[in-house]
Amino acid sequence: MSGIVGHTLYAVLGVKAAAHRGVALAAIATRNFPSYLAGAYLGSDIQVMPEAWCVDTGREVGFGTVPLAKSPLTGGAVRPWVLKHEGREYRPMEIHERFYGRAHLVFGWAKAERGNAVPWDRLDEYFAAVLEDTLEFFGPSERAVAYVLGWMVHVVSDSLIKSQRAGLELHLVDGKYTPRNRPIQDLVGFHEIGVKEFRLNWPALLADLAATPVEPVQAHYMRVAEKRGRLAREFPEQWEPTQRGLLDAVLAENRRWCAQHARDELKAMELVRGADGRPDCNAEIRRSVGLSYDQMVAVAEKAHFRRALGYIGDVIADMMEATVRASPRLAQLGGDHGPGWETWMKRW
Numbered sequence: 001m002s003g004i005v006g007h008t009l010y011a012v013l014g015v016k017a018a019a020h021r022g023v024a025l026a027a028i029a030t031r032n033f034p035s036y037l038a039g040a041y042l043g044s045d046i047q048v049m050p051e052a053w054c055v056d057t058g059r060e061v062g063f064g065t066v067p068l069a070k071s072p073l074t075g076g077a078v079r080p081w082v083l084k085h086e087g088r089e090y091r092p093m094e095i096h097e098r099f100y101g102r103a104h105l106v107f108g109w110a111k112a113e114r115g116n117a118v119p120w121d122r123l124d125e126y127f128a129a130v131l132e133d134t135l136e137f138f139g140p141s142e143r144a145v146a147y148v149l150g151w152m153v154h155v156v157s158d159s160l161i162k163s164q165r166a167g168l169e170l171h172l173v174d175g176k177y178t179p180r181n182r183p184i185q186d187l188v189g190f191h192e193i194g195v196k197e198f199r200l201n202w203p204a205l206l207a208d209l210a211a212t213p214v215e216p217v218q219a220h221y222m223r224v225a226e227k228r229g230r231l232a233r234e235f236p237e238q239w240e241p242t243q244r245g246l247l248d249a250v251l252a253e254n255r256r257w258c259a260q261h262a263r264d265e266l267k268a269m270e271l272v273r274g275a276d277g278r279p280d281c282n283a284e285i286r287r288s289v290g291l292s293y294d295q296m297v298a299v300a301e302k303a304h305f306r307r308a309l310g311y312i313g314d315v316i317a318d319m320m321e322a323t324v325r326a327s328p329r330l331a332q333l334g335g336d337h338g339p340g341w342e343t344w345m346k347r348w
């Protein structure tokens with residue numbers, strides 16, 4: 001999984017694993033849960049914007065950089081969507097090329113910038129520097145800290161599921177993460193783990209995620225900002241403050257489109273009544289994957305999908321612990337772990 005459903009689920013798994021180990025940062029994440037989840041999705045995926053306009057209705061449709069041949073609203077023609085900023089037009093792919101690697105650190109840089117990737121074994125140092133700078137420049141509220149914690153979840157989980165970092169063992173139907181098994185991961189993750197195991201209220205959770213404000217710390221950790229703080233001292237390269245205006249426009253657009261995108265995803269996750277009367281995925285997904293919902297649950301079980309997710313949660317908690325070790329200031333946090341998970345999750 002790598003969309004809004006997947007990254008939300010990784011964030012839940014990560015915070016639970018970290019809380020279980022008594023990592024103090026976990027309490028900050030649960031106390032500011034919508035911002036933590038927003039960081040876990042929008043903290044890295046800066047391509048959350050429409051891909052096209054539906055010609056018949058004039059409405060925006062799709063998801064940035066994912067090709068769209070016809071309108072999902074009418075089946076009619078589409079024309080390419082652009083972000084307008086200071087007299088220029090930007091297609092989602094151009095925005096992706098400029099900013100995606102900066103937000104994913106270990107991968108996703110445009111070809112000419114591949115050398116900028118941050119090695120995995122320096123990630124804890126990078127995250128510790130960002131968190132210390134967050135306390136220094138973006139406080140005093142904990143909200144920005146929670147957002148950064150969420151973003152760390154995204155970098156770690158995306159690296160694992162996309163095989164940028166070895167260690168995750170999963171072979172589901174035809175591989176670890178493939179066009180065919182993605183809908184299986186999303187649907188089984190959403191219903192079997194999200195709803196049945198964690199009892200998540202997905203519509204409320206995603207609406208609250210989408211309603212969170214942009215956190216200015218994002219421009220800092222993407223190094224599209226004034227060069228300052230521990231991050232500037234330890235990672236002095238690739239600062240590009242001149243792109244700040246465009247990045248601010250992108251982050252605002254991400255927030256705007258996320259609300260619609262969440263509704264689109266919730267719709268895709270809906271189960272319908274199958275021919276045999278049992279819950280099934282919608283006809284389009286069933287056709288593209290070639291399996292019923294029950295069959296998806298069975299193949300996920302056979303592939304030990306839940307165990308693989310548990311592993312991702314553990315690596316996230318490992319990274320939080322390593323980050324605390326890399327920061328004297330974070331190591332002093334602690335003591336108050338706040339209300340437990342159950343108390344906070346009553347709302348969702």
Ligand SMILES: [Zn+2]
Pocket residue numbers: 002044045104154158
């Ligand atoms: Zn991503």
